[in-house]
Amino acid sequence: MKAVELYAGAGGLAMGVSLAGFKPLAVVEWDRWACDTIRENQRRGFPLVADWPLHEGDVRHFDWSAVPQDIDLLAGGPPCQPFSMGGKHQAHDDTRDMFPATVDIVRRLRPKAFIVENVKGLTRSTFANYYQYILLQLEFPEVPRRKSEEWFDHLLRLQAERTSGRSKGRRLTYNVVPTLVNAADYGVPQKRERVFIVGFRSDLGVEWSFPRATHSYDALLHTQWVTGEYWERHAVSRKNRPTMPQVLESRVRKLALSLLPLETLPWRTVRDAVAGLPSPQSRAASAYADHRFQPGARVYPGHTGSPLDLPAKTLKAGDHGVPGGENMLVNPDGTVRYFSVRESARVQTFPDGFVFHGSWTETMRQLGNAVPVALGHAVARSVAERLIRVQLEKASSQRVSERGAA
The missing domain is CATH 3.40.50.150 (Vaccinia Virus protein VP39)
Incomplete structure (x- = not known):
């Protein structure tokens, strides 16, 4: 065709x-x-x-x-x-x-x-x-x-x-x-x-x-808070797992009591996307194309970053470089850092073998505009x-x- x-x-x-x-x-x-x-x-x-x-x-x-x-x-x-x-x-x-x-x-x-x-x-x-x-x-x-x-x-x-x-x-x-x-x-x-x-x-x-x-939020909640399969798959011990937000208690209770099988797969999260990648600040990061640390990330009103255990917020291109929060990762301890280009590419489901040309800001613009x-x-x-x-x-x-x- x-x-x-x-x-x-x-x-x-x-x-x-x-x-x-x-x-x-x-x-x-x-x-x-x-x-x-x-x-x-x-x-x-x-x-x-x-x-x-x-x-x-x-x-x-x-x-x-x-x-x-x-x-x-x-x-x-x-x-x-x-x-x-x-x-x-x-x-x-x-x-x-x-x-x-x-x-x-x-x-x-x-x-x-x-x-x-x-x-x-x-x-x-x-x-x-x-x-x-x-x-x-x-x-x-x-x-x-x-x-x-x-x-x-x-x-x-x-x-x-x-x-x-x-x-x-x-x-x-x-x-x-x-x-x-x-x-x-x-x-x-x-x-x-x-x-x-x-x-x-x-x-x-x-x-x-x-x-x-093919995927849903309810299925993600089920693997996180009903079966715990999500945390086990990522080798997150019980003591290191976050506490379930109170706002989700009623919804999760209904999922746990439901006898109907879930018809969808769980939403994929940031943790799913970056699994297997070393920290961009580590020496091992050099083995991956476009996986370099970018300093300067900070939180400010309206720009709070993407939690690790949910799908990322929409990656954006921005008129003048990369906007702060949408392209940031929020670690479990509350600290933030920018996604590397390789992490952003995974969030956009580009294959690891595909590389990007240009500066960090220019490359993130390409990723923010991509389907x-x-x-x-x-x-x-x-x-x-x-x-x-x-x-x-x-x-x-x-x-x-x-x-x-x-």
């Missing part, structure tokens, strides 16, 4: 897409440092990225005529700063809003499916109309914005197109499914809420829903399974028709 990756960054979503069986025809990213990261891993022969056709530059200036139409998948996370909680919230007034360019590329390439990822802030009430506008543009890519037309007027025209049903069977349209997900529910050791907008070309007749969560590899893989695998099923059904139907004709 063939794919195109837009706004690839350091390659988190693109690696998840590759793991799902898609072969990229183009991987496009404008940031030089992120491209250097991918190029460095290609130079080192890292298998997931070794044959990526990487193009450094703006997706709006790429020669899309070199990519055939009807590819299987278009994937990417348009720059999130226009909608980020930590950004300036300018949406359509922000020059970094790349949703219009994304729609243009969908219209050109006519992919069978697309996966678009963005921040939770996109769904805020402040952006309600613009969020609807994005979804409708992706649903009707062949109803483009007219020259000098205001975006809101275009939105009204798209609404009329949808209610009229005029495009059905005549134009390129997509069945679009937006879903807000928490990465921790899919095995990522990080509470990272993101919007995934997945679309299938309408003529394929695909029925699809977002993959079910967790495991989450990208879960979504892309679900899309791949559906596309393969469509191909098999089409082939089976064709064989039946040929036998009937004979």
Whole structure:
């Protein structure tokens, strides 16, 4: 299956897409440092990225005529700063809003499916109309914005197109499914809420829903406070285990009394993520790429760090370097330190063999902007399974028709 990756960054979503069986025809990213990261891993022969056709530059200036139409998948996370909680919230007034360019590329390439990822802030009430506008543009890519037309007027025209049903069977349209997900529910050791907008070309007749969560907080609480398996697995003696917070007592009691089996795996924690890594302050840390101690961590209001025995808080990129608390680890004794780059990469589920290019601040920016590899893989695998099923059904139907004709 063939794919195109837009706004690839350091390659988190693109690696998840590759793991799902898609072969990229183009991987496009404008940031030089992120491209250097991918190029460095290609130079080192890292298998997931070794044959990526990487193009450094703006997706709006790429020669899309070199990519055939009807590819299987278009994937990417348009720059999130226009909608980020930590950004300036300018949406359509922000020059970094790349949703219009994304729609243009969908219209050109006519992919069978697309996966678009963005921040939770996109769904805020402040952006309600613009969020609807994005979804409708992706649903009707062949109803483009007219020259000098205001975006809101275009939105009204798209609404009329949808209610009229005029495009059905005549134009390129997509069945679009937006879903807000928490990465921790899919095995990522990080509470990272993101919007995934997945679309299938309408003529394929695909029925699809977002993959079910595989991990849960209740399952984590059960292994920590009911069975104790979590502490045993990490060789934490009883005297060194923390006291269960009083606020959890009622919830844990219900879990202990329930006779129903838990249907999910436990959330993965920071302790799970960094297991096996020595302290970045130790001599043994030099055996691991990108695992160096970064001084200067401190707690201040709103920035308190990530507890060791929960999924990490959302790693962030920040406009001016790395914000203090979100990228800090809180030790059991209450002391704090910054995550090393390697620890952050594990929190984002990048493989240990994948290295990062640039200074600590620049590298953490790449990680803060990345899609967790495991989450990208879960979504892309679900899309791949559906596309393969469509191909098999089409082939089976064709064989039946040929036998009937004979």
